[in-house]
Amino acid sequence: MSLNYEDIGKVVPGLDREFQRAENSASQIFKLDRRQFLKLTGIVSGGLMLAVAAPKTRASAGPLNPNGYVHIDENGITLYAKNPEIGQGVKTSLPMIVAEELDADWSKVNVVQSTIDQTKYGMQFAGGSMSIPMNWDSLRRAGATARAMLVGAAAKQWGVGPSTLTTKDSYVIDAMGGRKASYMELASAAAEMPVPDPASVKLKSKDQFNLLGKRITGVDNQDLVQGKPLFGIDQSIPGMKYAVYEKCPAIGGKPNSANLDEIKALPGIHDAFILEGTNNAMEVMPGVAIVANNTWAALQAKRNLKIEWDETEACTDSWSAAQASAKEISEKSGSSVVNAGDVDAAFENSAQQVSGLYTYHFVSHANLEPQNCTAWYHDGQLELRAPTQTPGQAVMSSAKVVGISPQMVTLHQTRCGGGFGRRLYNDFVCEAAAISKQAGVPVKLQWTREDDMAYDLYRAGGFHQMDGSIDSEGKITGWRDRFTTFTNGGGRPVSGGGMSAGVFPGGLLENLSVEQTALEWKTRCAAWRAPGSNVFGFVVMSFLDELAQAAGRDSLEVLLEVLGEPRQLGARGMHTGRAAGVVKLAAKKAGWGKDLGSNRGMGIAFYYSHAGHIAEVADVSVDSDKKVRVNKVTVAADVGPIVNLSGAENQLQGSVVDGLSTMLGLSVTFENGRVEQSNFHRYPILRMSHTPEIDVHFVESDYPPTGLGEPGFPPLAPAVCNAIFAATGHRVRTLPISEEGYSIA
Amino acid sequence: MKLKVNSETIDLDGLDPATPLLWVLRDEIGLVGTKFGCGISQCGACTVLVNGKATKSCSMPISGVGDSEVTTIEGLANEDGTLSALQQAWVDLDVAQCGYCQSGQIMAAEALLRSNPEPSDAEIDQALDPNLCRCGTYLRIKAAVKTAATNLQSAG
Ligand code: FES
Ligand code: FES
Numbered sequence: 001m002s003l004n005y006e007d008i009g010k011v012v013p014g015l016d017r018e019f020q021r022a023e024n025s026a027s028q029i030f031k032l033d034r035r036q037f038l039k040l041t042g043i044v045s046g047g048l049m050l051a052v053a054a055p056k057t058r059a060s061a062g063p064l065n066p067n068g069y070v071h072i073d074e075n076g077i078t079l080y081a082k083n084p085e086i087g088q089g090v091k092t093s094l095p096m097i098v099a100e101e102l103d104a105d106w107s108k109v110n111v112v113q114s115t116i117d118q119t120k121y122g123m124q125f126a127g128g129s130m131s132i133p134m135n136w137d138s139l140r141r142a143g144a145t146a147r148a149m150l151v152g153a154a155a156k157q158w159g160v161g162p163s164t165l166t167t168k169d170s171y172v173i174d175a176m177g178g179r180k181a182s183y184m185e186l187a188s189a190a191a192e193m194p195v196p197d198p199a200s201v202k203l204k205s206k207d208q209f210n211l212l213g214k215r216i217t218g219v220d221n222q223d224l225v226q227g228k229p230l231f232g233i234d235q236s237i238p239g240m241k242y243a244v245y246e247k248c249p250a251i252g253g254k255p256n257s258a259n260l261d262e263i264k265a266l267p268g269i270h271d272a273f274i275l276e277g278t279n280n281a282m283e284v285m286p287g288v289a290i291v292a293n294n295t296w297a298a299l300q301a302k303r304n305l306k307i308e309w310d311e312t313e314a315c316t317d318s319w320s321a322a323q324a325s326a327k328e329i330s331e332k333s334g335s336s337v338v339n340a341g342d343v344d345a346a347f348e349n350s351a352q353q354v355s356g357l358y359t360y361h362f363v364s365h366a367n368l369e370p371q372n373c374t375a376w377y378h379d380g381q382l383e384l385r386a387p388t389q390t391p392g393q394a395v396m397s398s399a400k401v402v403g404i405s406p407q408m409v410t411l412h413q414t415r416c417g418g419g420f421g422r423r424l425y426n427d428f429v430c431e432a433a434a435i436s437k438q439a440g441v442p443v444k445l446q447w448t449r450e451d452d453m454a455y456d457l458y459r460a461g462g463f464h465q466m467d468g469s470i471d472s473e474g475k476i477t478g479w480r481d482r483f484t485t486f487t488n489g490g491g492r493p494v495s496g497g498g499m500s501a502g503v504f505p506g507g508l509l510e511n512l513s514v515e516q517t518a519l520e521w522k523t524r525c526a527a528w529r530a531p532g533s534n535v536f537g538f539v540v541m542s543f544l545d546e547l548a549q550a551a552g553r554d555s556l557e558v559l560l561e562v563l564g565e566p567r568q569l570g571a572r573g574m575h576t577g578r579a580a581g582v583v584k585l586a587a588k589k590a591g592w593g594k595d596l597g598s599n600r601g602m603g604i605a606f607y608y609s610h611a612g613h614i615a616e617v618a619d620v621s622v623d624s625d626k627k628v629r630v631n632k633v634t635v636a637a638d639v640g641p642i643v644n645l646s647g648a649e650n651q652l653q654g655s656v657v658d659g660l661s662t663m664l665g666l667s668v669t670f671e672n673g674r675v676e677q678s679n680f681h682r683y684p685i686l687r688m689s690h691t692p693e694i695d696v697h698f699v700e701s702d703y704p705p706t707g708l709g710e711p712g713f714p715p716l717a718p719a720v721c722n723a724i725f726a727a728t729g730h731r732v733r734t735l736p737i738s739e740e741g742y743s744i745a
Numbered sequence: 746m747k748l749k750v751n752s753e754t755i756d757l758d759g760l761d762p763a764t765p766l767l768w769v770l771r772d773e774i775g776l777v778g779t780k781f782g783c784g785i786s787q788c789g790a791c792t793v794l795v796n797g798k799a800t801k802s803c804s805m806p807i808s809g810v811g812d813s814e815v816t817t818i819e820g821l822a823n824e825d826g827t828l829s830a831l832q833q834a835w836v837d838l839d840v841a842q843c844g845y846c847q848s849g850q851i852m853a854a855e856a857l858l859r860s861n862p863e864p865s866d867a868e869i870d871q872a873l874d875p876n877l878c879r880c881g882t883y884l885r886i887k888a889a890v891k892t893a894a895t896n897l898q899s900a901g
Contacts, residue, residue: 087843087880217839224844225832225851227778227818231844234777242772267761294772296764299784368782368790368845368879417780417845418879449783646839650882654842657881680787680877689870691883 064187066149066195068120069098069142072187077104077170080114082135084126084389085220086419087654088709089647092219094135096644100211101143101204103167104183111219113413116391126389126416127424127527129610129707132643136705141198148196153189154181206641206702213700215646220415230415232387235374237442241270243435244298244446246305247287249454250673251523253314254286259306263290266304268297271439275431281457281524283401283430291439295446302448315522315673319362319461322519326484330357330465334482334517337499341511346478350469354550358464358539360735361667364456364675365528366683369417370449373432376442377402382409382433383442387416389423397426398433421527425457450678458668459528460486460497460521462535466543474551476562478511481539486525487518494521496531503532504540504607507569508562508576523670529658530710533609537714538663538721538735541605545722546731555722556587556604563606574608578638581699582606582615586636589697590617599623600631601726605718612711613638616656618692620723627745628737630660630692630720635712637698640705645698651708653694659716661686665738690744749812750774751820762808766800767791769807770817778818778848782877789876792849793817799856799872818848821855830900831855834893842880850876854890863894 063073071078079098085091095111098104116124123134147167154172155162158179166173173180183190223230248254255274263272271291277284288307292298347353374385375398382402388394391411399406416423432445447455465482485497492498499514506512528534548558566577583606587593592602599621606615619631633656642648665684669676677683721732724742734740746757748769755774765784770776770793782790784803791803794816821829828836831851841847850873857864857872864872869890878886 085843087841089842215839217836218841218844220844221836221839221841222828224841224847225818225828225835226822227776227848229777231780233781236775294764294768295781296761296768296772300761366879368780368788368843368877370781416843418843420879446781449785650839650842650885653884654881657883658879661881679785680783681785685877685879686881686883687874687877688883688887689874691881694884 062188062191064146064149064190066145067142067198068114068117069095069139070102070146072146072183072190074184074187076108076110077183078110078112079104081111082114082121082124083131084124084391084413084416084419085113086126086389086416086423088126088131088419088651088707089218089644090126090131092216093643093647094131094139095219096211096216097136097139098143100209101140102147103169105169106211106216108170116395116411116413118392124391125393125424126419127421129612129710132705132707133611138198140203141201144201144203145196145198148201149190149193150183150186152193153186157181157189213642213645216644217646231369231417232374232385232414233369233372233417233446235385235414236444237374237376237383240374240442240444241291241293241439242295242298242446243289243291243432243439243443244302244448245287245289245431245435245451246302246307247285247455248309248311248314249675250311250314250316251281251285253309253311255288256308256310258288258308260288263301263305266297266301268293269301270441272301273438275434275438277434278401282425282427283397284427284434289435289438291435291441291443298446299448317521317523317670317673319669319671322461322521323359325519326463327357329484329517330463330482334484334515336513337516338501338506338512338514340509340513343478343480343511343513346511347467347469350477351472352550353467353469354546355465355467356543356546356731356733358466358542358733360461360535360538361669361739362461363459363528363662363666364453364668364677364683365418365420365422366453366685367416367418367420367422370452371428371447372445373429374442374444375429375432375436377433377437380404380408384409384411384429384433385414386411386426386429387414387423388426388429389416389419389421390426394426394429398430401430402433402437420529421531422456424527427455449680453668453677453679453683454675457524457526459534460494460525462486462497464539466539468543468547470547470551474553476509476547476558479505479509480513481515483514483516485516485518486521488521488524491518493518494525495527496534497525498532499536502570502573503536505544505562507573508564522673530609530713533607533710533714535735537605537607537609538717541607541715541718542721542731542733545603545718545725549725556583556592559583559604559606574613578613578699578701578703579606579608582613582636582638585697585699586615586617586634589636589695590619590632590634592617599727601723603719603722603724603726605715605722607711607714609714610710611639611706612708614711614715616715616719618716618719618723620720620727621745622724622727623745626742628664628724628742629745632693632695633716633719634695635697637696637708637712638701639698639708639711640703641700642698643705648698648708649696652696652712655710655712656694656716657686657691659713660692660720663717663720663735663737664742664744665736667736667739746807747812748807748810748815750776750815751817760807763806765803766793766805766807766810766815767802770802776817776819780845780848782846787877788846789853790846790849792852792876794852794856797856797859799853818852821851830893830896831858831889834889834896838885838889838892840882840885840889842882846876846878850878850886854886854893857890858894858897862897864890
């Protein structure tokens with residue numbers, strides 16, 4: 001058993017420490033028994049287990065409420081969902097885990113989004129595909145604890161031993177005595193029972209699962225299809241005004257002056273003012289706020305704003321300049337990340353060498369729900385309704401911005417119209433708080449789509465000069481990656497922009513060198529779905545295919561050869577046996593090797609990220625005008641046992657569509673510090689008619705379950721690019737592939 | 746000014762006639778099921794029916810609506826309060842991920858099925874291509890439209 005946390009870290013501010021601790025502890029875990037392991041994982045997951053494992057010595061009478069996740073009274077069962085719902089399905093899957101061990105009748109359970117309370121719930125966030133692995137054990141124990149108390153209460157009432165009783169569908173059953181009692185009837189008696197130590201409650205074995213692994217529809221679906229106000233943008237507070245905020249299009253610019261009087265005289269305008277901000281892109285950058293009676297008045301006024309910007313400190317980032325520098329840098333060596341064996345000697349003694357410069361552009365998150373937040377600052381308190389992935393961080397940052405203690409902030413979690421990493425950062429929350437404070441009224445801050453694209457924290461572009469060698473038998477003997485990335489200062493690569501020893505084929509090839517050079521970049525870059533992996537997967541899996549093709553070999557065979565014997569690569573790395581398992585399954589299901597005719601080909605790619613082992617095979621046709629049609633994508637995933645089959649399949653299909661969308665035509669370019677794209681007409685997200693058939697398969701291994709929000713993304717682009725090569729003999733080395741003249745048919 | 750929404754007539758006073766229907770629905774009437782995604786007719790999140798036709802409410806000024814019938818996602822359920830065939834198919838097939846695009850998708854599908862009760866795959870693509878789903882739920886959307894069409898046929 002291992003904690004597979006490769007490339008998960010750094011996605012959530014403040015989590016680094018937790019991951020570091022997890023890493024330090026992970027090496028010991030192999031030596032521990034299961035019981036000790038659980039204690040330890042409790043500690044490494046931010047004190048979560050300890051928090052859950054600190055029950056009241058005696059629950060009070062009334063509802064059964066032994067922990068933060070379960071509430072049972074005579075009216076029914078309520079389960080609390082602790083983490084933000086951003087489309088990854090955790091508002092359904094996390095309570096399902098509790099319900100399984102509780103043996104609750106899922107069809108009658110009421111699921112409610114929990115409050116933000118670190119003492120009850122530990123860290124609450126949506127990031128790093130961590131919700132399932134971090135909460136799996138504690139949620140099972142929360143459900144089993146409540147179940148034990150219900151069974152105990154029934155046993156006491158009936159004067160029988162608890163071990164003679166069973167549970168099913170929210171009933172405790174005495175088969176011998178021919179009687180049963182519902183959890184609701186038993187709740188208040190159960191609340192009188194001592195709360196058992198969650199670490200010692202008995203858990204089900206996998207074959208006893210009734211609910212987990214089934215297809216369960218999302219708990220919000222009834223409300224969603226009726227347009228109920230679930231999202232951040234749907235919130236309102238009595239007396240609320242509508243705010244917009246205009247910042248300098250080049251980060252670092254400040255408003256010298258603005259036509260505030262003119263703006264205030266416009267119809268429906270309540271107030272307009274300059275905010276100095278904190279000059280931190282994750283809090284409040286300087287800008288001009290407009291507060292209006294409705295959104296339309298605010299948007300109209302925003303269009304009429306005339307701001308004179310002081311751009312002395314403003315950024316001048318330029319993508320074309322970065323491209324030119326990267327070309328130069330790629331010819332020289334950078335600082336070493338990995339240096340195994342002797343790459344130079346391998347190149348010298350090789351039968352053949354292969355080289356190529358891989359490039360990928362910056363991209364934006366483009367959540368469909370533009371950033372927004374409802375805030376009310378009054379009497380030294382702040383009330384927030386925020387679509388954020390990191391509610392705890394939102395409380396801390398906004399408290400700091402308005403100058404109060406975090407205890408004075410109440411944050412209500414809302415459903416998020418997409419996350420993808422964008423909402424790990426709470427700039428829009430801080431802005432809403434600052435605007436409410438200044439205006440003295442409750443406000444809903446609404447970003448436009450143009451704001452969203454101009455003030456994102458982007459997935460950084462990058463450049464990889466790849467060199468590799470093969471011997472006379474067609475075996476790969478050497479691999480070198482000279483990577484040019486970006487830094488937001490201090491030389492440390494931006495989040496998702498740093499290579500590490502674990503990146504494929506780290507630990508798999510004898511002679512391997514990875515070097516890295518970071519270009520200065522002022523525009524903020526940050527986590528974007530499967531940080532790092534979402535681009536490294538493209539580079540390394542494409543280049544592996546290049547080497548296989550140069551050797552005249554089948555790329556599936558070469559991939560399996562590189563993976564080698566089944567083994568665990570370090571505490572945080574992949575298991576090569578699980579990797580080979582999904583590679584073989586995807587190839588088999590896709591019919592790898594069959595004749596597809598001319599102008600059509602298959603490509604395969606595997607990537608390990610966020611503790612998930614995933615392989616994808618793309619079947620692609622390309623015509624003479626470089627029009628690409630993706631006929632089918634076959635996915636094989638090993639993420640341990642599946643919690644919600646419907647949600648899991650949806651995540652993988654969505655990752656394939658997102659992967660395809662992004663690789664085909666998405667690019668954010670910068671000139672003079674400004675983003676050149678402004679709305680969806682220049683950021684063409686994939687539409688229905690271009691969606692391929694997607695066939696998903698799971699290997700349900702017995703490893704602890706891991707998350708699925710991210711790991712399905714990285715293998716898609718290389719699988720498609722390898723298929724394009726198979727169809728045309730042309731190697732694509734740039735993302736998006738529209739830069740190489742391809743378009744979607 | 747009067748607006749007919751979901752079979753009710755609503756009086757609206759003092760509004761800029763250029764205000765897009767989207768913001769009137771959301772800010773003035775409190776029908777927030779219709780979503781804002783782009784503001785320039787590119788994403789379909791704001792799709793409603795105007796006299797039964799799929800319309801991007803972000804780009805339809807209130808002055809242009811006149812006495813047309815507007816239907817929003819809130820007005821789609823059956824008269825007895827049960828979910829319509831499309832809504833039910835969306836729940837049964839667990840279509841949504843984040844769910845933000847889905848009211849627009851359902852409204853576009855509603856317009857399609859009203860005019861074409863047995864759409865082909867290509868016709869579904871054509872009718873729903875204006876609607877983006879950032880989470881990539883297109884396969885399930887298509888399956889739900891077909892399920893609803895089949896259920897309506899067998900019920901009808
Ligand atoms: S908001 Fe109307 S089409 Fe995007
Ligand atoms: S479900 Fe998220 S945008 Fe469609």
